[in-house]
Amino acid sequence: MRAKTQNPSYSLTENPMQPITEREQQTASRPAGALESGPLVIVGGCGHVGLPLGLAFARKGYQVELLDTSAERVALVNSGRMPFHEDDADELLGETLKAGRLRATTDNRAMENASAIIVTIGTPVDEYLDPSVGEFDRSIDQLLQQVRPGQLLILRSTVFPGVTDRLARQLEQQRRGDVDLAYCPERIVQGQSLIELERLPQLIGGATQRAADRAADLFRIICPKVIFLKPVEAELAKLFCNAWRYINFAISNQFWVIANQFEADFQHIYRALREDYPRMASVARPGFAAGPCLLKDTMQLGAFNHGSFVLGQAAMMINEGLPYLLVQNIKHAYPLNEMTVGLLGMAFKPNSDDPRSSLSYKLRKVLLLECRKVLCTDPFVPDPDLTSLNDVLERADLLIVGTPHDAYKGLKFRQPVIDITTTIGK
Ligand SMILES: NC(=O)c1ccc[n+]([C@@H]2O[C@H](COP(=O)([O-])OP(=O)(O)OC[C@H]3O[C@@H](n4cnc5c(N)ncnc54)[C@H](O)[C@@H]3O)[C@@H](O)[C@H]2O)c1
CATH class of the missing domain: 3.40.50.720 (NAD(P)-binding Rossmann-like Domain)
Structure with a gap:
């Protein structure tokens, strides 16, 4: 059964890049392969978005590396202390550290063996309330130098419309189409991420069909449902929400x-x-x-x-x-x-x-x-x-x-x- 939506022109649970017969992309059981070739690396992994997300994957038994520039937050996390309050997180942090499934680091080499990289660094506005893109752009440029063929790169920071397509073009110009790029926004209430991640659908904006499929497989590990959009639609959807x-x-x-x-x-x-x-x-x-x-x-x-x-x-x-x-x-x-x-x-x-x-x-x-x-x-x-x-x-x-x-x-x-x-x- 196709999901019913208010918009008769297309169903939000469809991947717009797939033929209609293949669009039945509702909830699936744990997909094989999403994280089998290496750990999940979360860039900005000790932040309010990155850390609960990492815990959610580690809770499912996957290996997670939290890459962060803040040595202070990295040390706190590795010592089993949350840098901020998040419901249900204190105990889970201790458990996942003890089980060796979670680690925080400032060392960029953590990305080398990742099968998927999710970016959750901050995207502030400046004193004139314009997006302060300089630092984010520098971080992303640096990241693009480091991603490897075959890796899945997901932007999760809230970005202005068009950023994902621009990065996809950049990768294409550098003949690096072998990196799969997607935009998958965070729509969770801060403080209740670990509860809401398991309950709310995840928007998926793949730059290509393969990227959309891979990102969906990844998020099905922790989310009950994925919803496909084009990257710019997913970017706008997040901004419209807030x-x-x-x-x-x-x-x-x-x-x-x-x-x-x-x-x-x-x-x-x-x-x-x-x-x-x-x-x-x-x-x-x-x-x-x-x-x-x-x-x-x-x-x-x-x-x-x-x-x-x-x-x-x-x-x-x-x-x-x-x-x-x-x-x-x-x-x-x-x-x-x-x-x-x-x-x-x-x-x-x-x-x-x-x-x-x-x-x-x-x-x-x-x-x-x-x-x-x-x-x-x-x-x-x-x-x-x-x-x-x-x-x-x-x-x-x-x-x-x-x-x-x-x-x-x-x-x-x-x-x-x-x-x-x-x-x-x-
Ligand atoms: N906080 C929320 O509830 C929420 C919800 C939805 C979306 N967002 C979006 O998510 C993004 C992150 O927000 P946040 O609240 O988690 O911010 P945060 O400041 O709590 O976390 C960002 C983390 O990124 C680290 N960092 C910065 N630059 C880095 C780099 N180059 N490499 C590695 N680590 C780096 C910082 O040290 C920090 O720990 C923003 O775009 C925000 O708009 C936030």
Whole structure:
């Protein structure tokens, strides 16, 4: 049976490069050969994407080498300690190291015997919110010098549209068509990779038919289903995912601002419009939409759409402007310049230890201009400038929830609490 899709023109489970009779590419049992000629090497393997991915393959009994330029992370991983929090990862790291199935290294020679190489290095935007391609390009150029005939090279970092086809052309010009190239994006919620990798389908964008087949065989080891796209479609699909989520958060944040302008209680409205009304079930709670991916990927899409991704740009102004608007609202109700304000939660999302691009830090900057003193706390983020929760609760006149960690739920506060997500404050 062919999978049913909403798009009648083609099924997403089909490999568009294959004749229709061969397109039944749904879930398969463990494929032979995907990693039989050598280990899997993950470049950027000690990062938030690379490490859980490596653990997922090692858990299935395969040999994994984590290649990373950070000697500090490599040492941590080899000593059995996760450099960041990831659900279910601590024990698995110890087990796979002990079994000799996982190893981290800074030595590029690890790639020599690999049957497959997956690239998960960072792809940041620069200070003008344009993709900062220099370092990524240098790393990829270096990598292309090192890949060998017959190896499968998979890009998994989030890249701007067209990168995979450009690399395929580069390989072709260098007469290195014997390297199989594919783009296979990561669409996992950070912190829950080991759970979600086993549940969610994997998008596969092979530069050639053979590359698509090989990449699919590889990912079938850890994923329940693969979905074939052209490389540029897979690149866009990843960016669309994050831009859609970012815009979705922006709508709620904009509604929150509008409700405030009318002095209406947004939470009353939010609860009422969702109650027994499934069409509004997907409305996000207002709050800080931040982190290493959502803004960056929305901006990547904007930068490569001739600057005309107006919805994305509007979402950025709303989401990034929220800390300032929040403080302006609070100023009407409290004499901030006479107060010590405690900021709860500095990670970019609840229950995470990752402060990258967290809007709590932007909120802190705005508060520093307005308040007598600002004290910040987070149970997970390792930042020497933070204060203990007890100290903040003791000294602050007013609390603002930046990141609603579960650890704050159920606490009794003696001072007023402002929590626009109202998962904690009310
Ligand atoms: N974090 C997420 O939830 C997430 C989700 C989907 C996609 N992505 C994308 O995945 C990519 C990686 O993100 P991340 O959060 O894992 O970043 P990260 O900074 O946590 O990890 C990147 C790792 O690559 C290493 N590295 C950098 N240059 C290297 C090189 N030349 N050779 C070997 N190692 C190198 C770094 O030391 C680091 O350990 C980005 O493109 C990001 O947009 C991230």
